[in-house]
Amino acid sequence: ELKVEQNPLFLSMQEGKNYTIYCNYSTTSDRLYWYRQDPGKSLESLFVLLSNGAVKQEGRLMASLDTKARLSTLHITAAVHDLSATYFCAVANSGTYKYIFGTGTRLKVLA
Amino acid sequence: NAGVTQTPKFRVLKTGQSMTLLCAQDMNHEYMYWYRQDPGMGLRLIHYSVGEGTTAKGEVPEGYNVSRLKKQNFLLGLESAAPSQTSVYFCASSPWGLTNTEAFFGQGTRLTVV
Numbered sequence: 001e002l003k004v005e006q007n008p009l010f011l012s013m014q015e016g017k018n019y020t021i022y023c024n025y026s027t028t029s030d031r032l033y034w035y036r037q038d039p040g041k042s043l044e045s046l047f048v049l050l051s052n053g054a055v056k057q058e059g060r061l062m063a064s065l066d067t068k069a070r071l072s073t074l075h076i077t078a079a080v081h082d083l084s085a086t087y088f089c090a091v092a093n094s095g096t097y098k099y100i101f102g103t104g105t106r107l108k109v110l111a
Numbered sequence: 112n113a114g115v116t117q118t119p120k121f122r123v124l125k126t127g128q129s130m131t132l133l134c135a136q137d138m139n140h141e142y143m144y145w146y147r148q149d150p151g152m153g154l155r156l157i158h159y160s161v162g163e164g165t166t167a168k169g170e171v172p173e174g175y176n177v178s179r180l181k182k183q184n185f186l187l188g189l190e191s192a193a194p195s196q197t198s199v200y201f202c203a204s205s206p207w208g209l210t211n212t213e214a215f216f217g218q219g220t221r222l223t224v225v
Contacts (some may be wrong), residue, residue, distance in 0.1 A: 009151070031212055042201065043154075043216045050212070065112060088153060090214075097142055097161050098169065099214050110211040 002027050002057050005019065014110050017076050021043070021105045023089035024074040028053075031089045032072045034063050034095035078110045113137050117202050119218035124192045124224045132187040132220050134202030142205040143185040144169075144214065145177060147198040154201065160185055192224045 001111040003026040013019050024030070031050055035043040049065035049072060056063050060083065061073045072089055089100045118133040133222050134143065146154040146169075156169030158177040166177045174196060176188045185204075189196060199221050203214040 006153075015173075033213055042205075042218045045213045045215070048213050055157070090154075097205075098156060098159060099144065099203070099205070100156065100170070101146070101154040104149065 002029065002091060002093070002096075002098070002100045004102040004103045006087060007091055008103050008105060009103060010106050010108075012110060013076075013079055013106045015080055018078065019076050021074040021076075021087055021089075021107075022040075023074070023091075023102055024035050025070050025072075025100075027070075029067070029070075029091045030091045031092045031094070032065050034072070035073055035088045035093070037086045037088065037089065037104070039085075046087075076107075079107075080110050081111055083107060084109045114206055115202055115215050115217040117200075117220050119220060120218065121221050123222070124189075124222065126192060126224060127196060128192050129190050129191075130222075132190065132200055132202075132222075134187070134217060135186045136183055136185075136202075136204040136206075136215075138204060138206070138215065139180070139182070140204035140206050140215075141208050142214075143179065143186045143197075144203040145175070145185065146201045146203065146206075147196075148173065148201060148219075149198050157187065194224045196222065197224045198222060199211070 035047040047063040052067040092099045144159040145157040160179040163182040202217040205214040
């Protein structure tokens with residue numbers, strides 16, 4: 001059964017600092033996603049990673065995928081307050097068509 | 112662009128009552144999903160559908176039923192609501208193409224069972 005773990009669950013950081021959120025999953029998967037959720041809102045897609053070694057960047061966020069280690073990272077560079085949100089990774093495989101989500105990382109960027 | 116629309120947005124039920132949540136998508140996606148979101152537990156998959164007329168169980172299907180009579184609609188039913196079903200429910204749809212595979216989410220339904 002596919003399990004997805006994220007850490008940390010909570011992250012409070014100063015503006016301008018760098019940090020990484022980790023997403024581990026338990027079984028072979030060929031697709032990994034990162035989403036952002038603002039309080040009281042729906043989920044917004046950030047990145048889609050479809051192959052080993054894939055790296056995607058958008059602004060201060062960069063996501064990578066290592067399928068051999070079953071690990072994805074979301075790196076935050078020089079954080080700003082607007083990045084405060086909850087970030088989820090989700091894993092899927094083309095055999096089951098299910099998206100399984102991690103528990104989420106609540107990020108708070110302090111001015 | 113409507114995308115994925117959930118009805119209703121908010122609902123309060125008494126224990127034992129029944130209700131149906133409606134999810135409608137206008138993107139012609141084959142795959143649709145129902146999740147519940149609870150604090151500290153992320154999103155958990157309740158049921159999903161890989162096409163019109165099909166449904167399958169997810170991680171936490173107990174107490175829920177679903178139907179996909181039309182491709183664009185996915186209904187989630189609670190036959191006898193319990194306080195443990197208080198949650199925020201999200202519907203999602205996906206094309207599951209070769210490269211276009213992300214799931215698109217509705218705005219959520221906040222359900223309280225008292």
